[in-house]
Amino acid sequence: MTEKEFSSIDYRFRGHDDTYHWVRHNLKLDIIEVDKPIEFIGSWIDITERKHLEEALQDSETKFRAVFDAAHDMILLLDKDANILDVNYQTAALLGYTRAELLQMNTLQHLDLPEDRPFMKKVLDDLMAGQTREYEVRWRTKGGETLYFESASAPRFSAKGEFISTISCLRDITERKHAEEVVWHSQELFSTIFQSVPAAICIVGRDNAHILRINDYMLTLLGYEREEVINGLSTDFWVTQDIRHELVSDIFEKGGIYGLEMPWRTHSGEMVNMLVSSEPIEIDGQPCTLSIAVDLTDRKRNEEAVQRSQNLFLRIFQSxxxxxxxxxxxxxxxxxxxxxxxxxxxxxxxxxxxxxxxxxxxxxxxxxxxxxxxxxxxxxxxxxxxxxxxxxxxxxxxxxxxxxxxxxxxxxxxxxxxxxxDTDRKQLEQARLEAEHTRMEVYREREVLELKERFIAKMSHEFRTPLQVILSSKESLEHYSDRMTAELRLEKLHNIEKQVFYATSLLDDVLLLGKAHAGKLQFNAEVMNIATFCQKLFEQIQLTDKITHHYIFSTHGNLGDVQSDAQLLQHILVNLLSNAIKYSSEGGIVQLEMCREGDEAVIRISDQGIGIPVNDQKHLFEPFYRASNTAKIKGTGLGLAIVKESVDTHGGTIACESASGQGTTFVVRLPVQPQNGKTQTES
Missing domain, CATH: 3.30.450.20 (PAS domain)
Known part of the structure; x- marks a missing residue:
């Protein structure tokens, strides 16, 4: 010990009667003078009684802890703010937390469900005011499950009246709550079914026939208010009341009766037929009967309605x-x-x-x-x-x-x-078709005659000019050849050759149209690269142009191979391109565009020429027809007719887009694999 320090120590003395006494020995170190001996000042205080009290308290705490941890219910000590001070083993086991985790938690914040917190705060206020409380509470476990507890809580105060903690004992009643919910739902389900099922239902005591419960459907059916029938006699509804004893015996001896048809009487005295089934049940230990009855009135009406409907159906069905x-x-x-x-x-x-x-x-x-x-x-x-x-x-x-x-x-x-x-109609239709076919044959023959007449008139005119030129050139050569130079004689011969070629071409066109009108135009299919074919022909026609035009050829995308008749395709292109050149002024653009659209090859030929008047366009493809604005331009009127027949033989289509003075565009669409074209062996 250093100077002026104090020391205290507790120890025991054994007395002459072999009992032990506890004393507290206090020591003080003191120096009287410098370099003088040290002096100890000591005192002894008997603390035996206090030690006995501490030992008793320790023993009590040990026993409390043993009971605390061994309890089957949860026990918690909380401070005034609901912070957890201590918990027993069962608390940790039920809630799924460790004791250390729980000692860091607040019941209001961590365990109570949010909607229960206002109520639990009121409970805490009551406990702080010195009240004890019994209540039910829901807590959330660590795993997220909600448990129900029956709780008893009391405050703990010191001898001086100071708040120490609250002690709460909580018993798990989750299973009971779930069972109560099942019972409640079962009762609700029964009540819902009892009231909502579309049948009359009542529960009647066995011994006195008093009505204990009746649903709204039955009240409405019979026309009573609930107060009029509860505890009244069920037999009041029965028309035949003397059979009750026999029916009740059958219900309880045989376990029920089913499908019994019997009459009931409504409040107004009206008779209704009911189909009744009854079984024995027990309510609060008393034997009763549960009866369910269906009103047969609507069913019988429905059966009659069905029968009437069936009779009506049969009458309609047969008549x-x-x-x-x-x-x-x-x-x-x-x-x-x-x-x-x-x-x-x-x-x-x-x-x-x-x-x-x-x-x-x-x-x-x-x-x-x-x-x-x-x-x-x-x-x-x-x-x-x-x-x-x-x-x-x-x-x-x-x-x-x-x-x-x-x-x-x-x-x-x-x-x-x-x-x-439909036999008679089909026969009439067949007769009409045959008559129409005959009419069309007559019309076609008449059309052929008219075509022949037009042909003779047109050919007389068209052949007269080349024949006159040939005859004139022949006479000149015959009478004046000796006076002509070699060049002049050669020119006369070329004129004869040119007129012969013109007449031959004209005759070929007429023969081609004649075949087409007779249905004998052949379609000789061959696989070709249509873009290459059209480009070569386009270039050949360009070389024969005596007037300078601007030529544009273009393709869009890959057209691939096409099944086509080369000769017919040449007729289409030569006639359309020749017209585009013939009816366009010098310097005009003649354009041929090609593309593939689905299963069709599309050829678009356009010019910037005189165009075609709208009124003439509907006659464009008729043989020998010429537009009204072409009178001063040489032509036969056969070119577009040949184009149309060639396109039709391919199974394609042709359309014209034009207006007077605005140029013309012809759009030809040919199938890549013709379905309607004639094969080479057909005629």
């Missing part, structure tokens, strides 16, 4: 002037057939009802061989306007237009077939 047949869908068994169908087919009803349509060979082509029909039935349930041939009993074939619809009969999918006899 309508259309053949109707009902068969099973799966095998085609005939279930019903109306009188008109029997008359059409030549059968009696007992000859075909129950048989398969395949047995009587009803259809010349079985429906099973028409997949498009069954596809429509599968997807939409109906198929309309199918042309079929119906086979009669005598083997005759009748043309019919059939509509089909799937219907359900007694749970089986069936087929409603409606057939309209």
């Amino acid at each position: 309508v002037p259309i053949a109707i047949m009902i068969t099973t869908l799966r095998e085609g068994r005939i279930l019903n057939v109306n009188n008109h169908a029997l008359a059409l087919m030549g059968y009696q009803a007992d000859e075909i009802i129950g048989k398969l349509t395949s047995e009587i060979e009803a259809w010349a082509t079985p429906l099973r061989e028409r997949p498009e029909v069954f596809k429509a039935l599968a997807e939409e349930g109906v198929a309309y306007n199918i042309d079929l041939k119906l086979k009669t009993k005598l083997g005759d074939l009748r043309d019919v237009i059939v509509s089909l619809q799937t219907i359900e009969i007694e749970g089986e999918t069936c087929l409603l077939t409606i057939a309209i006899d």
